[in-house]
Amino acid sequence: MHTRATAPAPHEANRLDGPAVRLGALVPLTRPGWVEAGQHLLAGLELGVREVNEGGGIGGRPVELVVRDTAADPRRAETAVEELAAMGVAALVGEYHSVVARAAAARADALGVPFLCSSAVLDALTEQPTRWVARLAPAQSHGWRTYADFLLTAGHRRIAVAAEPTVYWRSGTRVLRDHLAPRGATVVDLDMRELGPTELCDELVAQQATAVLLLVGHPEPAVPIVEAVRQDPRLKEILIGAPAGQPEFAEWAALLGEDGAGVPFLRYLPERLDPLGLRVGAALREALSEAPSFVAFEGYDAIAVLVDVLRSHGTDRARIAEAWSHVAVEGTRGAIRFSRTPGIGVWQWVWPPVQVVDRDPSRPDRFRVLHTA
Template identity: 70%
Template sequence: MNTPSTPPGPGAAPVRIGALVPLTRPGWAEAGRHLLAGLELAAREADEAGGIGGRPVGLVVRDTAADPARAEAAVDELAGLGVAALAGEYHSVVARAAAARAEAAGLPFLCSSAVLDALTDRPADRVARLAPAQSHGWRIYADFLLAAGHTRVAVAAEPSLYWASGSRLLRERFAARGGAVAELDLRALGPEALCDALAADGATALLLLAGYPEPIVPLVRAVRRDRRLAGVLIGAPAGQPEFAGWAAALGGDGAAVPFLRYLPARFGPLGARVAAALRERLGEEPSFVAYEGYDTVAVLAEVLRAHGTDRARAAAAWPDVTVEGTRGTIRFSRASGVSVWQWAWAPVQVADRDPAAPGRFRVLRAG
């Protein structure tokens, strides 16, 4: 952020930024709460640094509830309200719908957390993203498993574009290194039947590509209690164990479940300061999603300060961005196979909760 200067005057009209956040079910509301905390903190600090051309930042928040149609309607509404840009969203399929709508409306959209490589069907000029593409993060996760000796894994998956994309990436990575991935369909298998299928398959790791808390929580409990599966590693690459709700629901059963998170080995001064402020705001340890939210508004505020609030000019600025974020210097480029302007890349960690102290995280691999 800029050096603090005179905050905007009370009569200044706000520069409005639309914020898409899952705040109610079936959206992952816990992730949405962290995302919103980061967005709001960065907006407050932008105002303390003088706002945007002397005008305050006005976040206009809409709850997507993990519903693509609801997100599309929110983008249309926000565009009609005259927002200068769009921020946020956690769920990949929802962000994909929002990105297509924003591109069609000529509305700059900085996506905070969604990871689908094909966030739009064709190359988009108005859309940029902070989170690493799924192919980048999930290949790091696959390499972690292979290095640990897991050459045959099983994925328990629900039907969705996001989970199907993850399964495909894992199959390709394992096949390229002589491994194999078996697929177990959660539409047909309850917890007990899943355990039977896993025991018969002989896979040494089970990756849960499914919703949280249902059906993941009962699946983890069932596998932990099945003696046949005592040596099977449970993994959750989408990041569910990052959140306090996971530990509250599963206790010790939720430890030693590797997942992906997008944090550096250690924070610099900005990240450390923001971490303290987010911790106070949330009343708990901030997740990587909270930092994604903060960095989103930090980038948009700098873009709008430098290029003005005209949507076309702001959207054209993606390749010129250089902003110090909480997790490194943010610049956007065209990454291979990715349809939007991409920060390549945010830091990636494979981490888990320590069985000796489930409130503590262990970093198992970084990339």
């Protein structure tokens, strides 16, 4: 089990007294997890903890981030939650992959450990309503309906979904179909267990699709699919979309170059960052040696929320869970407050900013905002 703990630097620790307040962090840091997303999430979490300790910690006590690598494995996440709970962490934070976050949320609920999910979007994060779990990321139904509106505005009425049969991708397909069908659009479901990239191209031509959405893992099989579609002269005009955000990260651009530009995806940033967001963004860029993704901002905001709760309500787990409804924190992407939302069993920020963006074909290192919620 991967272990990484972030404690205050020596000069900071000298100004802090008492036992550390431990927070357990769930992050994908090895394959088959989306490692780059995990690195950005961890950078945001660590920056938040460092700034808290520089500001005096929690009542003079240092905050310690105890990290567990989930590697996109739900069982590994469950084990990590049990281990961290036994260590006495005040709360859990993090996780990028929705299926993993769902497993972690179920164990946190069963064990009575507060869990602030930073980045997973699956609507049904828990089977039943729970007081123990809150979430910063928007629900999949909210974000993906925004993406569907973008497709409609762009004139697409015959949309193919190249999907793998996981809970997350099936849920996304259902959101798209339920939103698009009543508005005159057709969603064609193509099972990527049965099709290779070449066969997919043939199906796109046969189905007369004007857009194909990649509801698949990255880099495999997303990258070979993009390469095949871009090289097929029959599909010169088709839109390739990736609502789950694969093109956000530098690895996408490194692997695909110009072929990876012009692929719209969802990200959760405002059109303009306020002074806090600009300051945090600069610090994240320095830590990552590249532009921070929205996932890094989610990590930072998650720590800001937990610290606010810990300072106002203490470190008792039950009191932390009772505090979700009282949160009022200025995050890097806007004012954060949690509420109960129909169909979602956890405390939810309603809503973070949602954008549809792509990499500019003329400058693939630059993003263009195409649509906002």
